[in-house]
Amino acid sequence: MSYKQIRLWKDRWSANLFLWLCLFFIFIVVLIGVGLLIKSAPIWKEQSIVHLIFSKEWKPFQGKFGFLAYISGSLLVTFLAVIIGLPISLMSAVYISEYAPGRVRSILLPLIDLLSGIPPIVYGVWGVLTIVPLVGQVLAPRFGAVSSGYSALTGGIVLAVMIFPLLIRILLDVFEAVPAGLKDASLSLGANQWETVKHVLLKRSAPGIIAATILALSRALGETIAVLMVCGNIAVLPRSIFDSVYPLPALIANNYGDMLSIPQYDAALMLAAFILFVLIFLCNALSRMVLNRLERRDYA
Amino acid sequence: MSHLRIATGAPGTAGPGLGSARQSNRRRRKLEAGMAKGLMLTCTGIITGSLLLILWSIVSKGLPSLSWEMITSIPGGGFYIGKGGGILNAIIGSIYISLGSVALALLVSVPVVLYINAYAQSHSVLVNFTRLVFDVLFGIPSIVYGAFGFTLMVALGLRASLWAGILTVALMVIPILTRAMDEVFKLAPPELSDATYSLGATRWETAKVLLRQSVSGIVTAILLSFGRAIGDAATVLFTAGYTDSIPTSLGQPAATLPLAIFFQLGSPIAEVRNRAYAAAVILTVIVLIISLAGKYFGKRLSRYKV
Amino acid sequence: MSQQSSTIGSEVTWSAEGAAVNTADANAAGSAGAYPGASEPPHLSVRNLHVHVGGNHILKNINIDIPNKGITSFIGPSGCGKTTLLKTLNRLLDRQKGVVVKGAVLVDGVNIYDKEVEVTDMRKKMGLLSQRPFPLPMSIFDNIAYGPRIHGIKKKKQLEEIVEYYLRATHLWEEVKDRLNQSAAALSIGQQQRLCLARGLAVEPEIILGDEPTSALDPVSTQRIEELFLQLKDKYTLILVTHILRQARRLSDTIVFLYMGEIIEYGPAEDVLLHPREKLTQEYVKGFIS
Numbered sequence: 026m027s028y029k030q031i032r033l034w035k036d037r038w039s040a041n042l043f044l045w046l047c048l049f050f051i052f053i054v055v056l057i058g059v060g061l062l063i064k065s066a067p068i069w070k071e072q073s074i075v076h077l078i079f080s081k082e083w084k085p086f087q088g089k090f091g092f093l094a095y096i097s098g099s100l101l102v103t104f105l106a107v108i109i110g111l112p113i114s115l116m117s118a119v120y121i122s123e124y125a126p127g128r129v130r131s132i133l134l135p136l137i138d139l140l141s142g143i144p145p146i147v148y149g150v151w152g153v154l155t156i157v158p159l160v161g162q163v164l165a166p167r168f169g170a171v172s173s174g175y176s177a178l179t180g181g182i183v184l185a186v187m188i189f190p191l192l193i194r195i196l197l198d199v200f201e202a203v204p205a206g207l208k209d210a211s212l213s214l215g216a217n218q219w220e221t222v223k224h225v226l227l228k229r230s231a232p233g234i235i236a237a238t239i240l241a242l243s244r245a246l247g248e249t250i251a252v253l254m255v256c257g258n259i260a261v262l263p264r265s266i267f268d269s270v271y272p273l274p275a276l277i278a279n280n281y282g283d284m285l286s287i288p289q290y291d292a293a294l295m296l297a298a299f300i301l302f303v304l305i306f307l308c309n310a311l312s313r314m315v316l317n318r319l320e321r322r323d324y325a
Numbered sequence: 326m327s328h329l330r331i332a333t334g335a336p337g338t339a340g341p342g343l344g345s346a347r348q349s350n351r352r353r354r355k356l357e358a359g360m361a362k363g364l365m366l367t368c369t370g371i372i373t374g375s376l377l378l379i380l381w382s383i384v385s386k387g388l389p390s391l392s393w394e395m396i397t398s399i400p401g402g403g404f405y406i407g408k409g410g411g412i413l414n415a416i417i418g419s420i421y422i423s424l425g426s427v428a429l430a431l432l433v434s435v436p437v438v439l440y441i442n443a444y445a446q447s448h449s450v451l452v453n454f455t456r457l458v459f460d461v462l463f464g465i466p467s468i469v470y471g472a473f474g475f476t477l478m479v480a481l482g483l484r485a486s487l488w489a490g491i492l493t494v495a496l497m498v499i500p501i502l503t504r505a506m507d508e509v510f511k512l513a514p515p516e517l518s519d520a521t522y523s524l525g526a527t528r529w530e531t532a533k534v535l536l537r538q539s540v541s542g543i544v545t546a547i548l549l550s551f552g553r554a555i556g557d558a559a560t561v562l563f564t565a566g567y568t569d570s571i572p573t574s575l576g577q578p579a580a581t582l583p584l585a586i587f588f589q590l591g592s593p594i595a596e597v598r599n600r601a602y603a604a605a606v607i608l609t610v611i612v613l614i615i616s617l618a619g620k621y622f623g624k625r626l627s628r629y630k631v
Numbered sequence: 632m633s634q635q636s637s638t639i640g641s642e643v644t645w646s647a648e649g650a651a652v653n654t655a656d657a658n659a660a661g662s663a664g665a666y667p668g669a670s671e672p673p674h675l676s677v678r679n680l681h682v683h684v685g686g687n688h689i690l691k692n693i694n695i696d697i698p699n700k701g702i703t704s705f706i707g708p709s710g711c712g713k714t715t716l717l718k719t720l721n722r723l724l725d726r727q728k729g730v731v732v733k734g735a736v737l738v739d740g741v742n743i744y745d746k747e748v749e750v751t752d753m754r755k756k757m758g759l760l761s762q763r764p765f766p767l768p769m770s771i772f773d774n775i776a777y778g779p780r781i782h783g784i785k786k787k788k789q790l791e792e793i794v795e796y797y798l799r800a801t802h803l804w805e806e807v808k809d810r811l812n813q814s815a816a817a818l819s820i821g822q823q824q825r826l827c828l829a830r831g832l833a834v835e836p837e838i839i840l841g842d843e844p845t846s847a848l849d850p851v852s853t854q855r856i857e858e859l860f861l862q863l864k865d866k867y868t869l870i871l872v873t874h875i876l877r878q879a880r881r882l883s884d885t886i887v888f889l890y891m892g893e894i895i896e897y898g899p900a901e902d903v904l905l906h907p908r909e910k911l912t913q914e915y916v917k918g919f920i921s
Contacts, residue, residue, distance in 0.1 A: 039436075039532070043444060046436045046437055050433065051454070057470075116368035117365065117372050137372065139616055142552050142615075142616040146586050147556070151378075151383060220354070247464075247466020247469065248466065249466060249467065249559040250559055254587075274559070281472065302469050305464055306461055306465070308464070313457055317456075446728045516761045516762075520759065522723060524754070524830065525752065525755030525782065525834055527751055527781075
């Protein structure tokens, strides 16, 4: 082979190989979904999915696997996290993008990156050390409730801090996609900066803010270790935010591998993983498509 | 005063009515803007404050129990009832798993990133779809990877081992690494590949130039992934196992730092719990060092970058 | 004709002395051998070319023969398609999504849009200078040596000779000879553009494409680049896109005037600039449209 043929051969083969790796990884998504579905088959073949989701009876020894308590626990914690995390992140992102001088910005952004690099287990330890006593001894008594401190609210607060960096990063991207000309137009009509933020920036970014929220929601929904450490893990329907809850990921993490002797137990846990996967897959796909479109709108 | 001139319609005044409204409104508008800014500052304070609070509470609680012995020895007899020993097994295990998984992830991520940035037509359907897939994979929680990894492990006939842990963590890391590198490659000016193509370079040769251009960003991406890999508990929970000794082969189980923290924290004995806090300090310090190194290399290694 | 094209790119025959003289000779031998004298057919012609980008008809029925050697300038108001036309000449354009090219670009008689054509060979025949200089992320030496290296020259001594030759040819040698191993990004922007020119020349192209190559440069650097172009035009076919009418006047032998994706007029520079036939050209040359 001549030198040139070798070059062209390398080019062609690398192209083929790389393409197949790409396709393989697209295939992995399918594989994860199908794998979890197959492994959970024993349970959804015997009991209806609707029944599994809406029953609150969880008695593995009797073959009763009602996920309602876990699902409602997950939803409550996630909901709290977003309720707490979104306004704070939104205001902070507006500050960083519109108000903060360059130097302040260049200090804040690395700090936020540090926050996103802290491992979930450390968030969990922090939650146990700080937030559990805060909720148990300060917040709950103030609202006339009795709480061990291991509660839905504790999980919500810890998760809110965990989703700060994700929310802020995405919101900053979303704000950046708003054309500067639009803001200038508002300012030159005599609107002050806050009015410009309110009427132009936030309005124009609304789809992006919603997409970011959904993304943060799905992150919170899937978080495992930190939540598991602070939520108390009691599988009953929560009646207040000071009650202990048992989110789905915690259920999987606590029991998988140990309870395989009970029939259908592992299938039930795989079903839990499958439900998580599908929910989060849909949330992610939807919000990423919205965000991608937003980004492209102004580059095109 | 401008509002006095409305009647004459002098230039510089607004239409009828607006001028007088302006004066009474101005205070309220100013107040609202001030309050909003105060609120923003408060929120930013909460976020940075929570970072400092996390670091402070971990360090203040863990530092007293941190000792040289913890970092340099493996658990001795009676370690889990509060007697001597350390968590070297978990530190080494975590480093093995993170190194292995990031290396494995690189083998997949680099070709994928090169393909979508140097080989495929820009913004083609395949490229957009691949990016979307990796965005979605990025969002999949580690517990799902853990559960999937466990299924895969059983299907392949593996035990909980270093190898299974590496494989599972790699699955979680690949999207992180790929996305981070993709961001870097997207920054490379399109004229750079125009230049190499005009010299008669093939796509493969162009890809190599792009790699060179992106070296600093790639190092940062690797460190980022390493930090994620070392800190994640849910992926290794079922797949890597846990052992008091340092693994000597890929088939043996391996302890990991997050799990060392997790298990010891559940102990009823105070000394053991204190060690969990100390282990949390160790993990936090490792992660912070990696994160700062990432920032440092991101700036440093760009000698030839255009 | 096709025979000819296969001989130019396939075997790179380098020699130490060859580096010093080759470019002109290879060119002359290739075409003048087969077609002696003035009847020499053009290296590069465009036939019935239509380009659509994302559904927009950017270039409409382009037909030109670019004369060999000398400087041909594409002029016209911004958005007229001159850069697009330039990028279709070495197939950089169709790397983008949504680009449809119909018609033919003939290089030495071979349509480069034919499926069988080896794109890398074709591109090697055409150097490119972009609006801003983009040195490769490597040292000054490696920037020049990059092209010869990928085409198979490995000997250190030979590479050193090539690098020196082309750095001299672009009058950079004296300025950079003591820091060949430093990053090319450290050079001034004018030096970078000359480096990019040297880098392109080192793969022995026949044609040099310039996409407003002086638009990012200061007046002094611009002048140096222009001087280089005038020196190179005896050996190479230069095709420049420019939006500066005075530059086109200073440099061009041939002018192609484009407007809204069509060629309005083209011919020798004096004819087009001083005695334009078309009304649109007249208005553009006088500065009424820009």
